[in-house]
Amino acid sequence: MTTPLDPRRANDPRDFLDLDALLDEEEVAIQQTVRKFVQQQVLPDVGDWFDRGIFPRELATEMGSLGLLGMHLEGYGCAGTSGTSYGLACLELEAGDSGIRSFVSVQGSLAMFPIRAFGSEEQKEQWLPAMASGEAIGCFGLTEPDSGSDPASMRTVAKRDGTDWVLNGTKMWITNGGIADVAVVWARTDDGVRGFVVPTDTPGFTANTIHQKMSLRASVTSELVLEDVRLPAGAVLPGVEGMRGPLSCLNEARYGILFGAMGAARACYEAALDYATSREQFGRPIGGFQLIQRKLVEMLVSVNRGTLLALHLGRLKDQGRLTPAQVSMGKLDNVRQAMDVAREARNVLGANGVTLEYPVIRHMNNLEAVYTYEGTNEIHTLTLGQAITGIPAFR
Incomplete structure (x- = not known):
């Protein structure tokens, strides 16, 4: 018998659909570990890194020590986690900054993955353990x-x-x-x-x-x-010839992006929520005004919907059923939804939204690149068009 829901129970504005309940113990542990790392090792300084245009080299070995580099690969020092766990790690990393998640994506999905999938035993043994630890980039x-x-x-x-x-x-x-x-x-x-x-x-x-x-x-x-x-x-990588090799790598990286974009979106939404409930104008918090509440609701819906899509695609990946076109759908829609969230959040923060004291403008700028790389919005649109009509329109 199902226990009736207590109508007085408050919804969590940071997990409105209770999506954490969809995760198993290992996934929760990985998510919390990466979130703590981002809070302690990334967020205090990332605004300065962004301002100065640098990536601290020592972050590589720190992330390697957590098992984040090539984490979804098997053997050779790699953690061998599920695809969903890898996606959740990307989400939490990009809640810190797209550049940090991009480092992990490139290291694991674009550099380590082809060596693991198509390399010789000598290549695997020479490079993968050092790359998994972050000693080699x-x-x-x-x-x-x-x-x-x-x-x-x-x-x-x-x-x-x-x-x-x-x-x-x-x-x-x-x-x-x-x-x-x-x-x-x-x-x-x-x-x-x-x-x-x-x-x-x-x-x-x-x-x-x-x-x-x-x-x-x-x-x-x-x-x-x-x-x-x-x-x-x-x-030479002995295990592959033709464009299948690089395109399979890109598909791995795009998978991480469709999770990561929701991390950036969540960070922007939460910054706007915190700001709207503390910033006072006309004698009350601006979150009490209808126009601001509508913005917050639209952001809430986008973040929860996109995260739910990412989790579904993660389950498909772990079942061996995820197709490249489905990855294209996730990358296309989650990134553009994240861009919309970032712009709305910037608007809620007013002039404060354009300073690096808050994370929003940094995420907003980063997402402009994420929208384009690993397949532009237009290319993913045509990929989906071909998937549903059977007719290629690239040329």
């Missing part, structure tokens, strides 16, 4: 100056020279590039697109930091230049 070289949404048109090439490979080309907008110890670089070969594991101290490899960003400032973004970078035969 990885990056992912796919996007080029003239090849963003159409990565198959890349110009970076790898030519055989005896038993060696020689790489030439340029990659752009590469997260972690300037601090990476290893890069997973995708290049055209005579046999199609192949992935290469490139130590960044290889002669001819240069990473140039991109400055004057107004988004993801607490994250290192770089241009990679490869000029006659000579690699041994064992540098």
